[in-house]
Amino acid sequence: MMKTFLLSAPSYVLPATIEKNCLFLQKYVSGIYLAFFETKACLEYTEKDLPLSLANFPFRYHIHFPLDLKWQKDGCYEAEICFSLWEKVKFLSPWSGVLHPPKEKEKLQKFVDTWVDLGGIAEDLLIENIKGIDLVDLWPVVLGTGVNVCLDIGHMLAYGQESILHLSGFWKRVKLLHFYGKETCERHYDLSFLSDAGWNFFKKILTNISDQTEIVLELFNKKDFLNSLRILRKKQKDLGVKFV
Template sequence: MTCKRALTAYPELLSRTVAAPSWVMPGTVRDNAIFLSGEVDEVGLCFFETAACLAYGENDLPEHLADLPLGWHVHLPGDLPWCDGGAEAAVPALRLMDKVAFLGAHRAVLHPPVGFADGAARLVAFVRAWEAAGRNPEDLCLENIRGEDLTGLWRTLCDLGCKVCLDMGHVLSYGQYGLLSLPGLSGRTSMLHANAPGPGGRHLSLDTLDGAGCGVGRAMCALLPDDAVVMVEVFDWEGVRRSLPLLETWFAAQR
């Protein structure tokens, strides 16, 4: 078993799967992954922009990354072409998943379509294309984002068999508290994005939260199944590190 240095002081976190983004310091995905392999359990590949990430080559994603003691998941781009339809949006998403198949990455975080009267139908078409490619809808984690707190898509999401990625910063930024009382949310949540909201949409470390924010964070941690991924979605290592003590406290409070 590989010792994860960042987690050794936190017994509650050691019993969970803790992830960090593939961008916590300047450098390539490769550089960040090599560093993180000694610190956390899993890396979330930040494929935020479709064209740039499809262009990644051997320097960014060398084959030897598969030898690192890490799990992997993909954060699919925020610029998928939903305007062309759900099946069309799935095309680059599936290409990106195929690109990192050598890492064993199956799970993906997806921003749902926003601003469409037929958003649910577009999501259905995306998931059908995902299934047609031989992938499991349970590996798709829909994230609550600005303009879409998932409450309007809940029945569709459940019928499709998708999972949920709860984003703490978005709940706090956009007042998405209704999401937390959806029926069956706990059993459908497979990932937490742990971060504090900052100016301009920045993701800050959890130690910047006030008392009310900490209360929401604690409640969100209480919703997580034991096998959910705890993704500290802060894009600098010091911020990730400073977030761990609060997460440890919140999970310990459930005992």
């Protein structure tokens, strides 16, 4: 039986408000990842930035937590920031929050402990493999706390992180994929840049993950997004899956 995967996009494909992005994206994807990349600016969001009308869109929402978390102390402060952002969009019933984790497993452990103490659910947290952090050293915390994984395929290929696919219990932890052509100097390129090896990895990953896993077409401008969406739709038959 053919697997069907829910497709989502960042809330910043157009250089416009979140609401205008949602208006544009509603005919292309079923999910939105709220790109809360800057701590100070996002903590200051008001109803003007996050209007209640966002709840009227038929999207499944999740959050990408800030990229500028400092991780200077023990992880408690960062957890408080992320939980505040989670509470800010609680009216949208976000199903998960993606975290660029710290290198130190002690800080990640403290982050998760604080998140739970604040009222959060550990399983709602998705830690992402990023440059310099392939999740291997953090895996004991993942298994011990019950947090899940956002697998960034571009990061995996760019930084030689394929070994993470062999971590114990890895596949059942993957709840979200970040997908795009390639990453160079932290810039995402559209799917026309994806190598044959990249497509083969993607196909392998789709075979191993649950069809409950959401796929983010992680491009941040209209041209790259629409071109990648066209390519992805065309590839559905070869991949043996359907994207909705």
